[in-house]
Amino acid sequence: MHPDDPFDQKLTQERPDTPPSDVASSERTIGRHRAPEPPRRGVRALLTSAPARVALATGVSCCLGVAAIAVVRTDDAPREPLAEAVAERAAAADQAASRSLDRATSPAPVSPSPTPKPTPSATKKKAPKKPAKPRRPRPVAGLTQAQMDNAKIIVDVGVDMKIPRRGLVVAIATAMQESNLYNYASGVLPESQNYPHQAIGWDHDSVGLFQQRPSSGWGTVKDLMRPAYAARAFYEALREIPGWQEMSVTAAAQAVQISAFPDAYAQHEGRATTVVAALV
Known part of the structure; x- marks a missing residue:
């Protein structure tokens, strides 16, 4: 593309007045037109070429669109952080599992049946009567x-x-x-x-x-x-x-x-x- 191309001029005019240090050291402008640059090698040369700048601008716009969509989708999603949500759900699951395990392993408490109070007739058993000893007669008539x-x-x-x-x-x-x-x-x-x-x-x-x-x-x-x-x-x-x-x-x-x-x-x-x- 020729340097006098309007699209190129437009890109040249929209660039910042103070380009990056690595580019400023190699550019030389004469009037309205940029001086011819020596051929560059490597990735930097490819990025500074006119076709590369067009592709880069196009890629940047695409990336900005994707980023905008990602931001919109992120804004639509719940604001709860993912790590906290996962931790809370895991804790809730552990509590539910422990409660179910307690119900399965711990038998329900059985209230002891009240002990019937013994009746007086049951507690106080009459002892078998011993045969009464014959009474010794009281001596009379001067006898021993x-x-x-x-x-x-x-x-x-x-x-x-x-x-x-x-x-x-x-x-x-x-x-x-x-x-x-x-x-x-x-x-x-x-x-x-x-x-x-x-x-x-x-x-x-x-x-x-x-x-x-x-x-x-x-x-x-x-x-x-x-x-x-x-x-x-x-x-x-x-x-x-x-x-x-x-x-x-x-x-x-x-x-x-x-x-x-x-x-x-x-x-x-x-x-x-x-x-x-x-x-x-």
Whole structure:
């Protein structure tokens, strides 16, 4: 293109009065027209040539249009920065995932069922009643507790055998005379001392409350040393006495015992009656 071309002149006039330092050093203008420039090499030469300037102007205008479109599109897009938006969305996704994981792994709390209050009848169970111990009879008629206990055994056995009250008085009076209501062992029978006893006598082989002799057929030493057995043996012998109920206490007792002192039993009748009355 010729330097006098109007388009070239126009471009030349629109250029700044002070071109870049690298161009100003090589340009020389004479009047209205630019002096011929020596041929240039390299990229700078290509950029400063007339066709290159036209292409450059065209390219710049195209780039400016693209930039304008990019600016318009950028202005139309949301103003939230992309990095912050991505971070916030990732945090929201993590929170949602953690909540779903908690719901999946953590079982729902189960409220404990209220413990029923025990009823008073359930908490306080009645203890099984222990069999009541028989009351020891209170001594009467000047007897000791041991004597009264032995008298109770004699009376209880007679009541169990359905012996009339007069027979109970005969039995108590007899025991008072024979042993003073103590359970005797015999010094003649050492075996008798192997069993519970309260005293030791020396009247042949007589043992127990009624001083019954094993040698006379009343029973074994072991049996006769038990007050209950001795009392039963006496009542059975009394039953065999015909008309014993019409006899005096002394006569009835002597009929059973056949003692060397038959009248000795009479002295105990009053006390025996008092004891039986206290026990029946």
